[in-house]
Amino acid sequence: MSINRHGISIGEVSSGDALLFLTDEQLRQGIEAMFFAYRGFTSAPDAILEGLDYGRAHHRALHFIARGQGMKVKRLLDILGITKQSLNRVLRSLIEDGLVDSRVGTADKRERHLYLTEAGAALEARLSEAQRRQMRAAYRQAGPEAVAGFRMVLEAMMDTGMRAAHASLRDGGT
Amino acid sequence: MSINRHGISIGEVSSGDALLFLTDEQLRQGIEAMFFAYRGFTSAPDAILEGLDYGRAHHRALHFIARGQGMKVKRLLDILGITKQSLNRVLRSLIEDGLVDSRVGTADKRERHLYLTEAGAALEARLSEAQRRQMRAAYRQAGPEAVAGFRMVLEAMMDTGMRAAHASLRDGGT
DNA sequence: CATCTTAAGTCAGCCTTGTTGACATTCCAA
DNA sequence: TTGGAATGTCAACAAGGCTGACTTAAGATG
Numbered sequence: 115m116s117i118n119r120h121g122i123s124i125g126e127v128s129s130g131d132a133l134l135f136l137t138d139e140q141l142r143q144g145i146e147a148m149f150f151a152y153r154g155f156t157s158a159p160d161a162i163l164e165g166l167d168y169g170r171a172h173h174r175a176l177h178f179i180a181r182g183q184g185m186k187v188k189r190l191l192d193i194l195g196i197t198k199q200s201l202n203r204v205l206r207s208l209i210e211d212g213l214v215d216s217r218v219g220t221a222d223k224r225e226r227h228l229y230l231t232e233a234g235a236a237l238e239a240r241l242s243e244a245q246r247r248q249m250r251a252a253y254r255q256a257g258p259e260a261v262a263g264f265r266m267v268l269e270a271m272m273d274t275g276m277r278a279a280h281a282s283l284r285d286g287g288t
Numbered sequence: 289m290s291i292n293r294h295g296i297s298i299g300e301v302s303s304g305d306a307l308l309f310l311t312d313e314q315l316r317q318g319i320e321a322m323f324f325a326y327r328g329f330t331s332a333p334d335a336i337l338e339g340l341d342y343g344r345a346h347h348r349a350l351h352f353i354a355r356g357q358g359m360k361v362k363r364l365l366d367i368l369g370i371t372k373q374s375l376n377r378v379l380r381s382l383i384e385d386g387l388v389d390s391r392v393g394t395a396d397k398r399e400r401h402l403y404l405t406e407a408g409a410a411l412e413a414r415l416s417e418a419q420r421r422q423m424r425a426a427y428r429q430a431g432p433e434a435v436a437g438f439r440m441v442l443e444a445m446m447d448t449g450m451r452a453a454h455a456s457l458r459d460g461g462t
Numbered sequence: 463c464a465t466c467t468t469a470a471g472t473c474a475g476c477c478t479t480g481t482t483g484a485c486a487t488t489c490c491a492a
Numbered sequence: 493t494t495g496g497a498a499t500g501t502c503a504a505c506a507a508g509g510c511t512g513a514c515t516t517a518a519g520a521t522g
Binding site for chain 1: 309310315316317319320324325326329351422424427434436437438439443446447451454
């Protein structure tokens with residue numbers, strides 16, 4: 115069995131062995147890696163947002179609206195996991211600035227369906243391009259097998275509710 | 289470069305292969321997974337901190353002080369990547385509450401060296417136990433190979449400065 | 463020795479983004 | 493017709509970032 119530079123044994127490990135390598139030290143390194151990596155993960159879009167009058171919260175809203183055009187406010191709230199008051203502040207400025215269009219639902223007129231305008235789509239594209247560029251670089255450097263493992267661990271780290279939300283987004287839910 | 293049990297080199301993968309699977313859709317899934325997973329990652333310690341008068345910032349300070357007892361304030365600032373004013377607010381309350389001890393340096397008396405008191409160590413242990421439990425569950429579920437990949441991608445996602453900080457922590461830097 | 467620089471701390475004020483609580487409107491559904 | 497859901501809004505507050513300005517102590521260097 116080989117040991118890589120992270121000190122994590124790879125090779126044929128039985129489930130009994132799997133317990134062995136989960137020392138507190140290994141776990142702590144993973145925790146710290148997650149902390150540092152998350153900063154790298156957000157740095158590119160953050161740099162773009164700086165100067166524009168927007169923050170990370172705006173980016174997140176734009177991202178998920180782009181992902182599911184026509185998405186209802188309620189669904190966006192569930193995905194983001196914040197209060198409607200918090201979301202509203204962000205959403206209002208995006209609507210006022212003409213980046214997001216909020217249309218009254220046709221079937222149920224209480225609902226608002228959210229769409230990106232051309233300007234909104236343009237900013238979203240710019241932000242997500244920057245973030246994908248970073249992600250792509252990391253993926254390339256680590257290689258395809260590492261990426262598969264990365265995704266597996268992330269899925270396992272989500273709590274159940276979020277895993278469901280993520281899955282429904284992945285599979286084109288609305 | 290290491291070769292895993294599938295005989296596929298990880299590290300320098302020919303750029304042709306790497307490009308194949310890096311569709312924008314794949315990258316977006318990774319981005320969203322990172323977003324959702326980070327929430328799961330912080331939820332356990334957050335739950336403990338709620339009710340105590342502390343927040344995530346206190347947790348981070350406790351974590352890194354525990355990691356390197358006697359750490360200088362300057363070094364903690366560099367690791368956390370925040371301003372001294374921000375850190376000071378957090379550190380002051382930890383010191384006042386008797387969780388952290390700040391001692392004047394012996395060699396260079398300008399420096400303050402930070403230590404956890406017994407109470408501080410106890411809280412830190414409680415927080416980090418909770419976070420390790422989550423991490424351990426995710427690692428177990430994903431398996432050792434996935435964990436190795438996870439770590440590789442995270443390392444690649446850090447920017448250079450943070451990778452250095454992380455490495456120095458990993459290798460017992462002070 | 464005099465001066466420059468570094469480490470640390472502090473005060474004041476500001477911004478973003480989260481939180482509660484209260485309340486209005488609209489409208490589906492029982 | 494009435495209850496409850498979805499949405500929006502106002503007000504107030506907290507955490508945790510930020511900048512700018514200034515002090516104190518002490519090492520480093522000419």
